[in-house]
Amino acid sequence: MSERNYDHTAIERRWQEAWDGADAYRTPDEVEDPTYVLGMYPYPSGKLHMGHVRNYTITDAYARYRRMRGDRVLHPMGWDAFGLPAENAAKERDTNPRDWTFDCIETMRDQMKSMGFGYDWDREIATCTPEYYKWNQWLFARFHEEGLVERRDAEVNWCPNCETVLADEQVEGDEELCWRCDTPVEQRELEQWFLRITEYADELLEAIDELEGWPNSVRQMQRNWIGRQDGTELEFEIEGHGPVTAFTTRVDTIHGATFFALAPDHPISEELAEKDEEVHEFVEEEADPEGDEPNGVPTGLTATNPATDEEIPVYVADFVLSDVGTGALMAVPGHDERDHAFATKMDEEIRPVIAPEPEEGSEPEAPDVSEEAFTDDGVLVNSGEHSGLDSASARERLTEGIESAEESTQYQLRDWGISRQRYWGTPIPIVHCHDDCGPVMVPEEELPVELPEFINTTGNPLDAAEEWKETTCPDCGADATRETDTMDTFVDSSWYFLRYVSPDLEDAPFDRERANDWMPVDQYVGGIEHAVMHLLYSRFFTKVLADHEGLEHREPFENLLAQGMVQLEGEKMSKSVGNVVSPQRIVEEYGADTARLFMMQAAQPDKAFDWSEDGVQSTYAFLNRLKGMVEGFVENEPDGTDDAVASYVGSEIDAAIAIATDEYDELTFNKALRESQELVRTLRQYAEYAEPHGGTYERGLSAAVRLLAPVAPHLAEELWEELGEEGFVAEADWPGAEVDRAFVEKRRRLVENTREDVRDIVEVAGIEDPKAIDVVVAPDWKYDALEIAIGSDADNLIGELMGEDHIREQGDAAASYGQDLQAEREALSMTLPPEEEHAALEAAAWLLEREFEAPVSVVRADGADDDVVGKAEPGRPAIEIED
Structure with missing residues (x-):
């Protein structure tokens, strides 16, 4: 069997x-x-x-797994290609975005x-092409036609040096400086x-409750x-x-x-800030809605409580937000x-008016709120005629x-501001008439409004594109100026999955x-950082298109997987931290299959995991071993007998197929791959123990190659061909097997526990050369006692066990075992029945014989x-070793 490194570069x-x-x-x-x-789809930064x-x-x-299960699969790729980073890179390098x-x-x-990703590249899209962003503009017009577009003033971050609007993430530090030039950022009102x-907030x-294939988080x-707050x-x-x-959810x-x-x-x-210096200083200098503590300033005004006519002081406070509720x-x-x-x-003053629900027959007692607020619903106290009402009834009574007062529903969700004062984005298809027409939509036949040549300037390059800006009004023919704002790039990604069906x-x-035939996306995968904005906007677009463009599906993604981060020594890989591992280096050194297999086996897809060079090398060694096993089989086809050992190996092949299939269905690839690797390990042990039965061994290798094919596709193709199979393994039938998974897992647990017990005895007793190993199965009455204990809710378990004649007849042994069962009652689980346990151990005895080079009797x-039988328990046979 060859252990040399295979030529992954040539194979891939x-x-x-x-x-x-x-194709x-x-x-x-x-x-x-x-x-x-x-x-x-990724932003094209230049490197994976x-x-x-x-x-x-x-x-x-x-996608590969579903193809092998017989599905026709749509698996496209494209590029989220607009955005400020490309514009900045172009300015720095004196090129164009x-x-x-x-x-x-x-x-x-x-x-x-080079990673072997099986995409339909005929469907590739790039959102920065006019062929794509034409439809952003068309959709903007359709949304406008349906009353879903509005232009109004909004406050934005403005850098006076760069002469541009900045997104919140481009304003850095407590001093709120421009990320590019360190100029203090101002707030400006601009039309957006x-x-x-x-309009779609409620839906x-x-x-959300119907998105059963999405993570709860x-x-x-x-x-x-x-x-939403009612x-x-x-x-x-x-x-x-x-x-x-004012708006409140707790009028009670x-x-x-x-x-x-x-x-x-x-x-x-x-208004107060214009004439009150203290209020002015707070509003302009001190207010910090993001601060750790609430802060404010008294105004000297009072407000009248409409329920009590009490006069209470008025503050200006930074924990009150104008875009949440009413700003008061x-x-x-x-x-x-x-x-x-x-x-x-x-x-x-801190006044308690809600008390915890009292015990029946007792009066409610106002809580002590001097140190902390009581925030639960309860019963009203200190509330005049409303005292004694429960919170829900009081809310209804007070509103009436x-x-x-009137019932109201408020949302944290705000309308989506899509204006961006930058070049590298979709031009908003509006012209501003110099006469009286105002903003006018560019006619459909004139779309797309294409970007002009890039001008490397401060501020928005579109403002400097004078020839492009100047146009005529589509309505009246008068002189007009094009809109120089471009669209938020989230517009691009809010419907791109629909473009793939007909690019x-x-x-x-x-x-x-x-x-309507192909949607929704059956399985969507991406980072948790997109859990809100991208997914919310995509859902919004899909609902609008369902209402106005005949789309039959109101949700874009049926199942969602938010994959975990790749870390190095517990820290997220990042260029700024300097802990990035180059995928290209790993591919060159170990091959794409190694990188893919290591990452998929390291953890569940939704969990973070630590990159490990040792893990990569171990994965590479595994692939080399598998290749050597296939080559060894082909070069010297074995001719062993179809005996009990072959039967055991055959049952493990079936088990690996069935369990790996279940795990692939659930996208728990790490568990599926563990089954594949354990199968390879079993086959290797089989070949080392005896001359394998050719049919069994070949079936095992064929199954292992196919189980690994979705994750290590290149080597799987190579080995599939070496095994003499026709066509691509990527198009081969997925192996099938019918097994009782619960039975398999009990059998495996029994065998592994028994092997571990033998190892412990050999190590503790210092036995260097065992002469023989006896594995003694527990007597039938212990299995009956275990079953009774698991199903019993009796306080006196031992008494219940002794009510069974055949158990009581065991005397002290039954009492002792009953005490053990009583002590471990919460952790008990059923094992295999005694005959099946005996059969499973006999079938697996060869593993012990191979490991310890000694005959094994079950x-x-x-x-x-x-005295030996007394030590045996269901699922934990007694072990006797002859030294």
Whole structure:
């Protein structure tokens, strides 16, 4: 058997060329309802990193598995190619974003091909091409036509030096400096374009419950982001300023409101800031909504509580946000932790008005809220005529009884601002008429509005493209100026999965009939960092297209897997940290199959895992061993007998197939691969123990190669061919086996525990050369006692056991075993029945004989000495070793 390293470079190149030549992964348009497997497409940065490799190995392995199960599979790839990083790279290198982006795409495409990813490259898209972003513009027009686009003022981050708007993540540090030039960032009001996602807030929220194939954590993140709150709006009269509307979900606590708070940018706050120096300084300099502690400033004003007519002080406070609720709130420090912290800081009264539910027959007792707020529902106290009501009833009664109060639903979700003041994005298809037409949509026949040549300038290069900017109004013919904002790149990714079904279609963004047949995506895979925005926007687009473009599916992704990070020594791989491992180096040194197999076996796909060079080398050694086993079989086909050992190996082949198949179905690749590797180990042990039965050994090798093929496809193709099989293994039938998994797992546990017990005895007793090993199975009555103990809820288990004549007859042995069962009662589990346990141990005795080079006898209880039998228990036979 050869242990030399195989030529992974030649093998991988050979099979990649073969797949390409045969169009092995192409999905014809006429296929009906293929299994759609998709990884979130990458931004073309120029180099794959290990996060990419893991993500795309997951989708590739699953796509390959589904093909082998007989599915027609759609597995495309494209590029999220717009975005500020390319624009900045172009400015730094005095080139243009298009050339930079396509150079990066070419590099990354070659790297993906070197990994053996089985994509249908005929369906490749790049969102920066006019052929793609034309349909962003078309969709913008359709959304506008349906009333889902709005233009209004919005506050943005502005760098006066770069003359551009910055995203929040481009504002750095507590000093809020521009990431590019370290200039202090200003806040400016600019007119922005918005998509009205809030029109779909209720459906986006309610449909989350139907996303059963999504991780619960992601679903909860979406719920939190939408942030629906059902509550009450009511008015507090502020002296000199009239009624101010506040929103609360806890109107039952209104009798405990001891102050009123306004957001720093509430109109009253801004008015006060013009004439009150203290308020001005707080609003302009001190307010920090992201701070660890709530902060604020008194205004000297009072607000009238509409339930009590009590006058309470008004503050401007940075924990009140203008885009949450109404930007004004009644503060109840006895029953809200944030209000409690602020009241303690400002020495305001903290009044309890909700008490815990009392014991039946008792009066509610107000809680002590001096140190912390009581935030649960309960029973009202100190609340006048409403005292004694439960919180739910009080909310209903107070909403009905307060004149200005009415039920209200608020959302944290805000409309989606898509305007970006930069060049490398989809031009918004609007012109601004110099006469009276205002903003006018570019007609469909004039789409796409293409980007002009890039101008390397400060600020937005589109503002400098004078010839491109100047145009005429489509409505009246007057002079007009093009919109120079481009679209948020999340627009590109909100529908790209639909473009893959018909990437070359020229008269629509997607083929409606084919999309209705092929959608939704059956399995979507990507990083948890996209759990909210990208997924939420994709769901929004899909619902709009269902309402207005005939799409039959209202959700884009049926099943979602959020893959875990690749780490090095516990820290996420990052260029900034300097701990990046190059996928290209690993491919050159060990091969793509090694990199793929190591990452997929290291942990479940949704868990983070640590990169390990030792693990990579161990994986490479495993692949070399498997290749040597296949070569050894082909060169010297074995001719052993079909005996009990062959039968055991055959049962393990079936078990590995069945369990690995279950795990591939669940995308728990690490468990599937463990089965594959254990099967290879069993086959190797078999070949080392005796001349294998040819048919059994060949079936095992064939099964192992196919079980590994989704993850290590190149070597699997090579070994499939060496075994004399026809066609690609990528197109071969998946092996099949019917087994009782519970039985298999009990049998394996029994065999491994027995082997471990023998090892322990040999080590502890210092036995260097065992002469014989006897494995003694427990007597039948112990199995009966175990079954009774597992099914019993009797307090006196020993008494129940002694009620069985055949157990009671065992005397002290039964009492002693009963005590053991009583002590371990919570951890008991059924084992194999005695005859099946005996048969399983006999079939696996060769493993012990091989390991310890000694004959092994498996003995029934009635054939062994009583003192040995007494040590035997179900699932844990007694061991006797002759030294």
